[in-house]
Amino acid sequence: ETGVTQSPTHLIKTRGQQVTLRCSSQSGHNTVSWYQQALGQGPQFIFQYYREEENGRGNFPPRFSGLQFPNYSSELNVNALELDDSALYLCASSLAASYSTDTQYFGPGTRLTVL
Amino acid sequence: RKEVEQDPGPFNVPEGATVAFNCTYSNSASQSFFWYRQDCRKEPKLLMSVYSSGNEDGRFTAQLNRASQYISLLIRDSKLSDSATYLCVVKSTGGFKTIFGAGTRLFVKA
Numbered sequence: 001e002t003g004v005t006q007s008p009t010h011l012i013k014t015r016g017q018q019v020t021l022r023c024s025s026q027s028g029h030n031t032v033s034w035y036q037q038a039l040g041q042g043p044q045f046i047f048q049y050y051r052e053e054e055n056g057r058g059n060f061p062p063r064f065s066g067l068q069f070p071n072y073s074s075e076l077n078v079n080a081l082e083l084d085d086s087a088l089y090l091c092a093s094s095l096a097a098s099y100s101t102d103t104q105y106f107g108p109g110t111r112l113t114v115l
Numbered sequence: 116r117k118e119v120e121q122d123p124g125p126f127n128v129p130e131g132a133t134v135a136f137n138c139t140y141s142n143s144a145s146q147s148f149f150w151y152r153q154d155c156r157k158e159p160k161l162l163m164s165v166y167s168s169g170n171e172d173g174r175f176t177a178q179l180n181r182a183s184q185y186i187s188l189l190i191r192d193s194k195l196s197d198s199a200t201y202l203c204v205v206k207s208t209g210g211f212k213t214i215f216g217a218g219t220r221l222f223v224k225a
Contacts, residue, residue, distance in 0.1 A: 002158075002160075033211075033213065035215075040217075041217055041218075042119075042202050042215035042216050042217045042218050043159065043202075043215045044215070045212055045213050045214065045215075048211045048212075050211075055211045056211030056212050058212065090158055090159070103161055103164075104161075104213065105161075106158035106159050106160070107158060108157070108158050109158055
């Protein structure tokens with residue numbers, strides 16, 4: 001077990017709705033990254049938060065937004081859901097954003113289905 | 116061109132076989148390299164980091180060729196439990212952007 005938890009496990013939404021996914025980092029980790037993994041694909045980097053600030057972003061539109069809290073837990077918010085947003089959403093925590101060798105530990109993911 | 120490309124697979128091998136996975140990356144400034152393993156409907160888990168000098172962990176050997184921008188993973192004496200998807204991962208300078216390949220599926224059969 002990595003110590004990274006995510007909620008909910010599964011979620012079904014309809015197109016146009018908004019969703020919030022949650023992640024609790026491993027104890028002592030100050031960095032969290034979010035990924036989207038479509039079926040049959042590798043995880044795609046959405047963004048990373050380091051000490052409550054966005055530290056980098058992948059090629060995702062602004063309707064994907066996030067927060068990191070003082071206890072380093074995190075949220076991913078997606079507005080105006082589209083059918084293509086259906087995927088497994090993974091969060092990963094690590095100790096320090098600036099160390100490229102730092103290992104990321106993944107949570108079990110939230111499986112989002114948009115109808 | 117994708118930033119990280121892997122063999123499309125799937126690979127179907129018998130127990131005991133040796134199997135090699137290849138991965139290429141496009142950003143020459145990439146700093147860190149990893150192989151992750153992902154079981155069906157589970158989260159990715161770190162298998163091993165990849166260093167220029169090459170590194171070995173039991174039956175697994177990883178190699179990095181910076182000049183060719185190429186990473187490999189060799190699995191010797193395959194076990195049924197090795198069946199999974201293997202993801203090649205590249206991190207940029209500063210470490211904030213992590214790029215995963217699409218993965219290569221391995222089936223090991225008795």
